[in-house]
Amino acid sequence: MGKLCSDCLRWQQVASELLTNKALYSYQTEAMKDYLERYKFLGDYRLRYVFQKRWCDFIVKNYPPKQGWLYVPIPVDQESKSQRGFNQVIGLAELLPLTEVLEMKQTHGRVKQSKKNRRQRMQTKQPFNYSGSEGEILQKKVVLLDDVYTTGRTLYHARAVLKKHGAALVRSVTLSR
Template sequence: MNCLLCQLKIEANRDIFSLLGISRINKARICDKCMTNFEKLNGRTVCPGCGRLQDSLKLCFDCQRWQQSGKTLLKNQACFTYNQAMKEYMRMYKFIGDYQLKDIFTRALQSLIKERELDIIVPIPVSQQTWLTRGFNQVTAMLGSISYQELLSVTLADKGHQSARQRKDRLIAQQPFTLPRTIDHLSGKKILLVDDVYTTGATLYHAADLFYQAGVGEVSSVTLAR
């Protein structure tokens, strides 16, 4: 079996299972060398509002600004930093559309989600244009067997790629989402939003606004990268 990122052969681990002749499938299909290029955030000092890696536990400037604008902070947690390795992964997975890469971080994302107190998991959707071009939602594909509800819909023809926008444009972008009319079951619930990358937070806060307007009790978020 070859690594999906570098294409080199993945050497089997010589553990008790292999010695007993029991084969364990590496569903992620990524070699140890490639995995070390991704910077994990677990156990690191991060901003309590967005999960950004930093030197203190104080709110970062971005989160202070969101708070000053009246937003309830999402307390976002991320699995990895958005370093060069993660950017290259996203380029291959999202923009080239290599669907095989969906499983690489499923276990890490699921582990982070299972640590949260929640009632409903809601993935951030893609636009119709993105769906037609790419053929899949990169977020739901990464979730694996975890149950979720696709409550959000994209109202704009194409909500646009955050990576292609200037920072200022992201922050002032209009509301790209809508909720279904029948949302009585959301009252008082704890919603966990899931997205691939937290950039400015604008996309997640747009989604959170709708849920708070619908009467939910709490909205928080988890992302693969920050």
Template sequence: MNFFGQDQCIICNKRIQPEVGWIALFSREKECLLCPSCEGRFQQITGEQCRICSRPFLQLDEKFQHGDLCHDCFRWEEDSVWKELLVRNISLFCYNDFLKEVIAKFKYRGDYVIAKIFAQWLKVEISNMEGDLYVPIPLSEERQYERGFNQAAALLNESGLPPTEILTRTHTEKQSKKSRTERIHLPQVFQLKSNTQLNGKSIILIDDIYTTGSTLRHAAKLLKSAGAQTVQSFTIAR
């Protein structure tokens, strides 16, 4: 044990002041990853929210709510092609400016260690979800070469959960450059690896951001057509 060392915030690199006192000194089990300032800038999703996608209702106009569904999920569920493919998405945080910058460092600037931050929350949430397999949303070979790693698989690895990498992905233009309509009407970009047995399995998909839900539903559609019983998802941001 390092009695005199200090942890450093993964995001801002400032030294984290340790708790003072004998109890804190001898009961400490793990390093601190965030300073109080950075931790306080994450906007956790709480309160009433969409039953499927976790969209918070607090600041959402009532005309965009349909009972316990947001307008987007209501439209997905009205479409017979997409209805009931995704049972539930759990998102941790609202995609505010601070989180946008953190995820940009994680995804586009190769800051792998940021996965450790979200892994702590992921472990807690996953323990409340029933799943047989944890499937990270894949990157295309070209995109993974650019970034150096798959951020969804990194979240699972840092959580101590085994990623089941049974999906591959066709290389396309970045999702962030597409409009909502373009994302929804994408052709199927995922493929299932050969000899994958999913009959009766409950799948939990892992990704970084839930935007329109198109990516997760395309993956869910493929998995369910291959025999999966249910598909849920976990994302960092909504």
């Protein structure tokens, strides 16, 4: 195992096990920040095509559906979806067979992660409910899909819900980190 990043070192102190995340790109470039601003926050849905095929190919290569992996996108709240017109993760992953089993607890009026600092993100309470059928993910291998891994808080919350409902193994793939 290689050297752990600062986020992993923090998670090692509070989580029962580290979440394995694979990211295709670095978020620390101006080009990626600009892309996500335009795609996610300004709602330019056509921009999903820029990375869609490469990201989906990356996911399938690392977690082949023939090996039983389920692809679970991180949901967005209704307010974000109505403002933007789409879930940015589902837009990027629409070439994959998605298993949508998570939903937001609070659909309106929540403070978005992008508006919080690191400390505030880490203090975020569990935002997800399980919305799948009983046994849908029981003893299954799951890959969580999200656009950006910043602190990992969102993905760790999602993993907790999936594990509680019987997922055997949970990994994650993000477009950028």
